[in-house]
Amino acid sequence: MALAAIRTSSLTKDYGRGRGLFELDLQVAQQEVFGYLGPNGAGKTTTIRVLMGLIRPNAGSAYIFGLDCVRDAVDVKRKVGYLPGDVPQFGSLRGSEVVAYLGGMRGGVDRKVVRALSERFDLDLGRRFREYSSGNKQKLAIVLAFMHRPDLLILDEPTSGLDPLNQQEFYALLRETREAGATIFLSSHVLSEVEHVCDRVGILRAGRLVKVADLEELRRARARHDLVGTEPSLEEFFLSFFGEGKPKQLPS
Amino acid sequence: MTVLFGLRLGRWGLAGFTLTGFAWNLTQTVGFYQVVGHSAAERAAFGASIATLAARFTALVPPPIQPETVGGYVEFRGFHELAIIFSVWAMFAATGFARGDEERGIVEASLAAGARRTALLASRTGSFAIAILVASAASGAEFGIGVASGGETVDPRRVIEVCALLVAIRLASYGIALLVAQLATARTAAASAGIVLLALFLLNSLSRSFPSLSTWRWLSPFRYYDLSQPLPPGGNFDLRGFAGLILVAAITVAAAAAAFERRDIGESLIRVPARDRPPVYDPIAAPWWRIPVVRGLYDRRLGLVVWAIGMGAVAVMFAALTKSIVQVLLSVPSLLPYLSIFIHTQVYPAVLGYTWFNFAELLVAAFAIVQVARWAAEDTDGRLEMILSAPISRSALVVERMAILIVGVALIAAVSAAALLYASHVNGIDLDARRLFAASLMLVPFCLVFAAAGSLLTAWNPRAAVGLVAAFAFASYLDTELGPIFKLPLWLQDLSAFKLFGMPLLNGVDGRNLALLLLLAAAGVGSSILLMQRRDVGA
Structure with a gap:
């Protein structure tokens, strides 16, 4: 049996007052694209930060390619490309300097890959970070996550701030990366994005994993769900799943 | 609102x-009431000593009026x-x-x-x-x-x-x-x-x-x-x-x-209009971004140059002012007894060494606080999260930060020592070069004490770290200022880096004090590594 790319067992990070992540049992196979869905505050970013060794779990364990995310954090990160939910501030550094700085820290970065990625997203690395628009900052974060051709990509809302054209380009990049043998774990609010690229999805609610299903299974379940006779989107299914069949309207 | x-x-x-x-x-x-004495003669003597002190710092604060009174003293010192x-x-x-x-x-x-x-x-x-x-x-x-x-x-x-x-x-x-x-x-x-x-x-x-x-x-x-x-x-x-x-x-x-x-x-x-240029898609190929410590120094290059030039310029100013200040003091007969503590050696090097290193300590403490502010900012604006997503351990990160600080402050100290040596030579003041460089290098462990405290505080609470390390530096300064006045226990005075720095240009580097500085710094760095291992980042 192949080693799981990600495996967690009873993983818990309790922030108190019901916030955090509780008893997460999850397995992501190698070369799988796994979508991690849930409303705000559900615990998606907490899961990702535990996997990255940035925060320590209160209980349970998390492994990436068989390596303990806490004990073997350095070795884990050699295999992982990470895109955080909030792009960090690099002030007056130029894009090329940010890439050189973090690439130098990481090692194993192929300049040709950086060039290909920045050309693909039309990201001018000669500009200072503070001059970048939010979309360009996100593009830089994508370059930083993919530049060393990692075995596993952990992406926290990766298309946030990207325009539709660049979103499509990003989906294409995900497909190519998966075909090249990488595993992808991405959190998202954008359900159409998950439909585009994911093999399986996990739905998180109030810190607990409430559903894991492959996309076909989810579509079938969605079709059976009180929307018979229509072609419900994953978004509609998601809203009905969380007890909000119709989007709320603003008071007039 | x-x-x-x-x-x-x-x-x-x-x-x-x-x-x-x-x-x-x-x-x-x-x-003031602890040190001024009780008789009129004691007060007058105290006032004269403060006037001597004030003359050394005319480049910073105006001379006091009646420093033998609480109003004159606190106006000047406070x-x-x-x-x-x-x-x-x-x-x-x-x-x-x-x-x-x-x-x-x-x-x-x-x-x-x-x-x-x-x-x-x-x-x-x-x-x-x-x-x-x-x-x-x-x-x-x-x-x-x-x-x-x-x-x-x-x-x-x-x-x-x-x-x-x-x-x-x-x-x-x-x-x-x-x-x-x-x-x-x-x-x-x-x-x-x-x-x-x-x-x-x-x-x-x-x-x-x-x-x-x-x-x-x-x-x-x-x-x-x-x-x-x-x-x-x-x-x-x-x-x-x-x-x-x-x-x-x-x-x-x-x-x-x-x-x-x-x-x-x-x-x-x-606003200077931006120049037209083709877009850049390649990362910088320069090798220094790949070398630990060197990449941090390169990233901070502008700040380091400004600090080095600034401290060098201040050192030159102190050297230029020394003779004129001392000559004014020597012309006042009532001050001669107070200057005699310097005259048994060489008055100009002694006064210059005393005044310059007192001021350099403050500047170097400020340099440490600026570095702590940078570490705290890395933590709060997400850069630390990104750095730790690279295969680098948290202890290596703390050690690299300290190494960057040590090299940076050594560079600044060396430049200021060279500037002081040159300017004092031009002004006809004969400084012992070996002792000057040894004293200047003593600024490195001095700075490391504040940086280590800052590293510990940043690992504990990055949002409060800058204020707390500044308060620590202030308390350390007060400790050395007030320790002798309030007769604080020696061990308590020895916790002050300002006290431990001493007067290395006049008396040479004190091995015990150097060891204590290094011990304090090592304790701070060690504790910050332990705390850093345990804490959550970005939560």
Whole structure:
């Protein structure tokens, strides 16, 4: 049996007052694209930060390619490309300097890959970070996550701030990366994005994993769900799943 | 409402500087009664020794009036130094509002909510005015308490006058910094305002030693501050000087408001057009980005160069001033007994070594605090999360930070030592080069103590780290200043890096003190590594 790319067992990070992540049992196979869905505050970013060794779990364990995310954090990160939910501030550094700085820290970065990625997203690395628009900052974060051709990509809302054209380009990049043998774990609010690229999805609610299903299974379940006779989107299914069949309207 | 919002944003500065002003003046006032003596002869002797001390620092503060009295002493040791410290606060408050809040989007959100630019600037200036009124009142109240503890009384009008002067000089500094911040880029606003304020400060203070500068000192607000010394008996409050400060504040704030109305948000009023160039898609190939420590030094290169040049320039200034100061002192017969402690060696090198290293300690402590501020910012703005997503351990990160700091401060110390050696040679002062470089290198473990404390505090609570490490440095300075006066236990005095630094140019490097400095630094770094391993990042 192949080693799981990600495996967690009873993983818990309790922030108190019901916030955090509780008893997460999850397995992501190698070369799988796994979508991690849930409303705000559900615990998606907490899961990702535990996997990255940035925060320590209160209980349970998390492994990436068989390596303990806490004990073997350095070795884990050699295999992982990470895109955080909030792009960090690099002030007056130029894009090329940010890439050189973090690439130098990481090692194993192929300049040709950086060039290909920045050309693909039309990201001018000669500009200072503070001059970048939010979309360009996100593009830089994508370059930083993919530049060393990692075995596993952990992406926290990766298309946030990207325009539709660049979103499509990003989906294409995900497909190519998966075909090249990488595993992808991405959190998202954008359900159409998950439909585009994911093999399986996990739905998180109030810190607990409430559903894991492959996309076909989810579509079938969605079709059976009180929307018979229509072609419900994953978004509609998601809203009905969380007890909000119709989007709320603003008071007039 | 926006005034309250401004106070809310600046609450830590208000709390910190109010506490600093209170503690500083309280210790100076209470300390005065501990050391002044009881008889008239003892007081006179004390006053003469303070005059000697003051003569060494004429490049920073004006000479005191009647330092044998509590008013004269606290005016000199307390309020004058507070004016400098609080001007730094004014600078950070002004540039923090003008450009820092812009970077964080607060200004944009306020304007989008319907605030007018001039009203926004006026309300934030009003917030700062309230803050400095509170801080100045605390300093004045403490002086009254301290004087009462010594069994004396103080004229409340004098206290109000000295507090009013503090408010006025800070408002003038705030206005100048606010104006400069409109003209400079966001990246250079704080540095530009600091340089302008420092230049204006030095213009006034150096005019005491270089008469040729006196024709220009009217440009400096610090000149108008110096015209008054209300606290000592026979002192004065110069109403025109006070009005001058208020006028400077009013003009600069108005000019800043006009500039703010005319410039684009996020841009400076004076904008250099960007050059056309093709887009860049390649990362930088330079090898130094791949070498630990070297990449950090390269990233900080501009700051290091500015620190090295700045400290070198100050060292040159100290060397240039030494002879003229000592000659003035030697011409006063009553001061000769106090100078005799230096004359048994060589008076010029001794005085230069004493004054320069006292000042260099403060600068190096400030350098450590600036580095701690950077580490804290890395933590709060997400860069640390990104750095730790690379295969680098947390302990390696702490060690690399320390190594960068050690190399940086060694570089700054070496440049300042070379500048001091050259300038002293030009001025005919014979310094022992080996001892000078050894003493300068002693600044490295000294700096490391504050950096290690800052590293520990950053690992514990990055948002509070800068304020706490500054408070630690302040307490350390007070410890060495007041330890002998209040006869604190030796072990407690030995916790102060300022005490442990000693006077290495005069007495050589003390092995025991060096070992203690290194021990303190090692304890701080070790603890910060342990704490860093356990803490959550980005949570």
